[in-house]
Amino acid sequence: MKKVLLIGADGMLGGELKERLEKKYDVVATTLETLDITDRQAVFSKMSEIKPYFVINCAAYTNVDGCETHEELAMAVNGTAVANIADAVKQVEATFIHISTDYIFPGNLPVEQIYTEDMNPNPVSAYGRTKLVGEENAKKAGKYYILRTAWLYGLGGKNFVKTMIRLSKEKDEITVVNDQHGSPTCTTTLCEIIEKVMEKEPEYGIYHSTNEGFTTWYEFTRKIFEIANIKTKVKPITSKEYKQMYPQSSDRPTNSQLSKEKLKKIGIIPAKWEDALENYLKEELK
Numbered sequence: 001m002k003k004v005l006l007i008g009a010d011g012m013l014g015g016e017l018k019e020r021l022e023k024k025y026d027v028v029a030t031t032l033e034t035l036d037i038t039d040r041q042a043v044f045s046k047m048s049e050i051k052p053y054f055v056i057n058c059a060a061y062t063n064v065d066g067c068e069t070h071e072e073l074a075m076a077v078n079g080t081a082v083a084n085i086a087d088a089v090k091q092v093e094a095t096f097i098h099i100s101t102d103y104i105f106p107g108n109l110p111v112e113q114i115y116t117e118d119m120n121p122n123p124v125s126a127y128g129r130t131k132l133v134g135e136e137n138a139k140k141a142g143k144y145y146i147l148r149t150a151w152l153y154g155l156g157g158k159n160f161v162k163t164m165i166r167l168s169k170e171k172d173e174i175t176v177v178n179d180q181h182g183s184p185t186c187t188t189t190l191c192e193i194i195e196k197v198m199e200k201e202p203e204y205g206i207y208h209s210t211n212e213g214f215t216t217w218y219e220f221t222r223k224i225f226e227i228a229n230i231k232t233k234v235k236p237i238t239s240k241e242y243k244q245m246y247p248q249s250s251d252r253p254t255n256s257q258l259s260k261e262k263l264k265k266i267g268i269i270p271a272k273w274e275d276a277l278e279n280y281l282k283e284e285l286k
């Protein structure tokens with residue numbers, strides 16, 4: 001059995017991934033309590049103790065709005081700490097799987113266009129800036145996969161789907177942004193992609209890793225309500241209107257659709273976002 005060091009194992013993605021990988025790998029899972037990735041010495045010492053084959057980093061500072069006011073802390077976790085992991089990975093000659101985001105892109109392409117892995121990043125938010133530094137640092141591992149995901153939701157964490165369902169019970173009408181385009185992605189799909197990458201070990205590099213298809217936050221909400229049979233009204237608003245309501249909120253890409261052609265070329269075909277959502281809601285609403 002190959003040894004895996006799974007970092008950030010009590011997060012939304014990390015929790016589900018841990019459960020799945022334990023069936024096939026010898027997994028050592030760490031959390032913020034047991035391994036703070038900003039502690040370089042602790043990271044090196046854990047790495048030499050475990051000597052893993054794969055190292056997967058699911059740890060991050062993921063509060064996008066919070067990053068605007070806590071950029072230094074976010075940079076320490078999402079940016080600088082990734083170099084601690086990558087350098088230690090290199091020392092033990094392991095393979096690094098690092099999770100990144102669509103928010104490293106500016107998101108100003110026309111809606112008909114899609115970002116490929118080789119297009120220039122240029123984030124519009126503090127979160128995106130810190131994650132981009134993380135990507136650059138992840139490459140120091142030499143043997144690395146950077147999986148860029150987007151609009152992530154899953155059973156084990158706070159997420160947009162749960163928030164919309166909660167708000168639907170508290171309000172008669174909710175307003176949701178309708179001019180940002182992206183791909184809602186279920187942690188289950190992302191776990192499947194990660195597992196396939198571990199099996200196939202394709203060429204190292206960056207792979208866009210979201211569910212297939214795209215939508216807006218407004219249409220996403222309508223789909224959630226349709227599947228869950230929720231009757232609360234949903235009103236579309238623009239990003240500009242949202243910013244007026246919440247001036248502290250972070251800017252977000254208008255179009256962050258990610259092409260999955262590179263993933264498909266290695267035989268990994270992610271589920272459509274609507275199908276993944278339906279499967280997720282079957283569990284969530286039980």
Ligand SMILES: NC(=O)c1ccc[n+]([C@@H]2O[C@H](COP(=O)([O-])OP(=O)(O)OC[C@H]3O[C@@H](n4cnc5c(N)ncnc54)[C@H](OP(=O)(O)O)[C@@H]3O)[C@@H](O)[C@H]2O)c1
Nearest residue numbers: 008010011012013032036037059060062099101149151152
């Ligand atoms: N959520 C999304 O919509 C989204 C979208 C695109 C990409 N991503 C990326 O996907 C990955 C997984 O996201 P997620 O939503 O599963 O995140 P999450 O639920 O917020 O989990 C992140 C985990 O990292 C831990 N952590 C924070 N600082 C740490 C440190 N210094 N050392 C060790 N652990 C630390 C957190 O612990 P505490 O909870 O105790 O702080 C938490 O358990 C991340 O790389 C994220 O950037 C997420």
